[in-house]
Amino acid sequence: MNTIDHHWQRFTLKQKLSRYAVYLVLVIAFVQSIQSVEVIPEFLLDAPEQMADMFSRMWPIDFAYYPVAVHDAMVETLNIATLGTLITLIFAIPLALMNASNIVNSAWCHWISRFFLVSSRSVNSLVWALLFVSIFGPGVIAGVLAIAFRSIGFVGKLLGEAIEEVNMGSIEALKATGASWMSILLKGYWPQVLPAFFSIVLFRWDINVRESAVLGLVGAGGIGVVLDDSMNLFQWDRVAMSLLAIFIIVILAEIVVVNIRKRLI
Amino acid sequence: MASINSSQNRENPFKQNWFVTAIWLLIICYVAYSFNAMGLSWERFNEGLGHASNLLGRMVPPNFSRWSLLMSGLIESLEIAVISSICGIFISLFLGLFAARNMMPNWISTPVRTLIALCRTFHPVIIAILFVKSVGFGALAGILTLVVASVGFIAKLFAEAIEEISLKQVEAIRATGAGFTSIILFSVMPQVFSRFIGFSTYQLDSNLRNSTMVGIVGAGGLGGTLFSAFQRFDYDFVAAILIIIIALIMFGEFLSNIVRSIFR
Numbered sequence: 242m243n244t245i246d247h248h249w250q251r252f253t254l255k256q257k258l259s260r261y262a263v264y265l266v267l268v269i270a271f272v273q274s275i276q277s278v279e280v281i282p283e284f285l286l287d288a289p290e291q292m293a294d295m296f297s298r299m300w301p302i303d304f305a306y307y308p309v310a311v312h313d314a315m316v317e318t319l320n321i322a323t324l325g326t327l328i329t330l331i332f333a334i335p336l337a338l339m340n341a342s343n344i345v346n347s348a349w350c351h352w353i354s355r356f357f358l359v360s361s362r363s364v365n366s367l368v369w370a371l372l373f374v375s376i377f378g379p380g381v382i383a384g385v386l387a388i389a390f391r392s393i394g395f396v397g398k399l400l401g402e403a404i405e406e407v408n409m410g411s412i413e414a415l416k417a418t419g420a421s422w423m424s425i426l427l428k429g430y431w432p433q434v435l436p437a438f439f440s441i442v443l444f445r446w447d448i449n450v451r452e453s454a455v456l457g458l459v460g461a462g463g464i465g466v467v468l469d470d471s472m473n474l475f476q477w478d479r480v481a482m483s484l485l486a487i488f489i490i491v492i493l494a495e496i497v498v499v500n501i502r503k504r505l506i
Numbered sequence: 507m508a509s510i511n512s513s514q515n516r517e518n519p520f521k522q523n524w525f526v527t528a529i530w531l532l533i534i535c536y537v538a539y540s541f542n543a544m545g546l547s548w549e550r551f552n553e554g555l556g557h558a559s560n561l562l563g564r565m566v567p568p569n570f571s572r573w574s575l576l577m578s579g580l581i582e583s584l585e586i587a588v589i590s591s592i593c594g595i596f597i598s599l600f601l602g603l604f605a606a607r608n609m610m611p612n613w614i615s616t617p618v619r620t621l622i623a624l625c626r627t628f629h630p631v632i633i634a635i636l637f638v639k640s641v642g643f644g645a646l647a648g649i650l651t652l653v654v655a656s657v658g659f660i661a662k663l664f665a666e667a668i669e670e671i672s673l674k675q676v677e678a679i680r681a682t683g684a685g686f687t688s689i690i691l692f693s694v695m696p697q698v699f700s701r702f703i704g705f706s707t708y709q710l711d712s713n714l715r716n717s718t719m720v721g722i723v724g725a726g727g728l729g730g731t732l733f734s735a736f737q738r739f740d741y742d743f744v745a746a747i748l749i750i751i752i753a754l755i756m757f758g759e760f761l762s763n764i765v766r767s768i769f770r
Binding site (some may be wrong): 252256260263267270271274275277278279280284285287292295316317320323324327359360363364365367368371372375376377378379380381382385402451452454457458459462468473475484487488492 | 518533536537540541542543545546550551554557558561581582584585586588589592627630631633634635639640641642644645646649652653699715716718722723726729733739741748751752755756765768769
């Protein structure tokens with residue numbers, strides 16, 4: 242018997258070939274893109290100089306601008322993020338219920354809910370904001386709705402997965418007592434998904450704080466409007482003030498979310 | 507013998523949780539306050555609904571007549587996504603390794619972690635604005651933006667994946683007298699490779715989405731085309747661009763599912 246020739250291989254030939262095919266496609270795509278993308282090398286060369294110029298214009302940060310415009314805009318930004326997250330729930334909870342196979346057992350419902358969830362996620366929040374600005378005009382309402390519609394896909398998908406993971410024992414026990422549909426949802430599913438629900442919503446809120454800071458660039462309210470205005474006027478010291486405010490708020494939001502999640506889970 | 511009194515000592519199995527109730531009350535108060543503070547009202551919303559039907563009516567036959575413009579924007583977006591994903595993943599491989607606290611001493615991992623966190627703090631659009639200022643309009647600003655965004659996201663996940671590996675295999679390889687590179691290649695990489703592929707395909711996906719957006723501030727790709735179509739009120743062209751974007755993203759998701767199943 243010759244055992245020497247049968248040395249161990251981690252992957253089969255087919256696995257190896259398909260892996261190499263992926264690498265090959267990646268390399269081809271990369272080379273092709275590098276060759277055809279329109280990049281002007283001179284621009285890259287003087288980038289450090291331009292960067293230095295930008296930061297030197299930013300430097301004495303215009304702190305006096307904070308009480309004038311930045312403070313109100315920051316509060317508005319936080320309100321857009323929070324209200325948007327709350328409005329999302331109105332749409333996301335029914336879609337999540339429809340998407341969970343242990344609640345609704347119909348392929349049609351799954352396809353409908355999945356369609357809404359995927360299209361909500363595919364369209365970026367700035368694009369949603371553009372759409373809502375052209376419907377409701379520039380202002381806060383467009384920002385709130387843009388945040389809400391962008392978050393539906395995220396919250397709905399994760400919440401649906403959390404619902405699918407519940408322990409069915411207590412649900413069956415409730416069913417055996419003859420509980421109504423509503424009480425099964427409220428007393429059977431809800432307590433089990435509660436921690437997941439809060440952590441998903443908080444996580445999305447954290448993302449929404451970041452996103453609502455830029456919605457103003459297309460006119461949907463918040464700190465972005467102030468940022469856009471001072472950029473168009475080349476007041477880089479005020480731009481720096483707005484960026485600093487955004488930076489602090491984002492860090493604070495992350496700290497708050499991490500702390501609440503630690504308590505909840 | 508006392509009879510069993512069923513009406514007393516009967517606790518409600520579903521007790522009222524006052525903490526949760528207080529949270530719900532707080533949320534309701536907040537909604538009322540914020541509606542007031544931001545001047546949102548039902549009339550405003552209702553008025554908008556009329557505009558919405560008008561807008562949808564103008565979007566309905568999507569206008570694909572400017573096909574060449576659409577395709578050039580789409581191809582630029584794709585190129586931005588591919589280049590920035592590959593560069594971003596390549597950089598993240600090293601940064602993730604340097605940021606893993608079980609592989610590196612503290613004085614290396616802490617600065618690298620700070621750098622990664624800094625990349626993640628700002629929204630890609632804000633980074634794009636800064637890069638548009640420093641390297642000018644066009645695809646280069648978009649590529650640099652998405653490289654930064656990718657590093658912020660996957661370098662962190664890479665580092666976390668590396669921190670979760672089992673150190674027994676590292677020890678086994680080290681016991682054979684292997685050098686640092688061999689330890690990384692033969693004991694760390696095999697444990698984390700499939701997760702790396704998962705994160706990378708996810709990042710390629712999200713770069714594809716973001717590359718259609720950074721154009722709004724002038725960083726190249728389909729976003730610029732979309733923004734100018736909005737400003738010219740060409741809503742039928744907007745509808746065509748949106749359909750293309752959604753189709754592109756669905757195709758990207760399909761491809762990344764295939765790649766994930768190959769590397770499972």
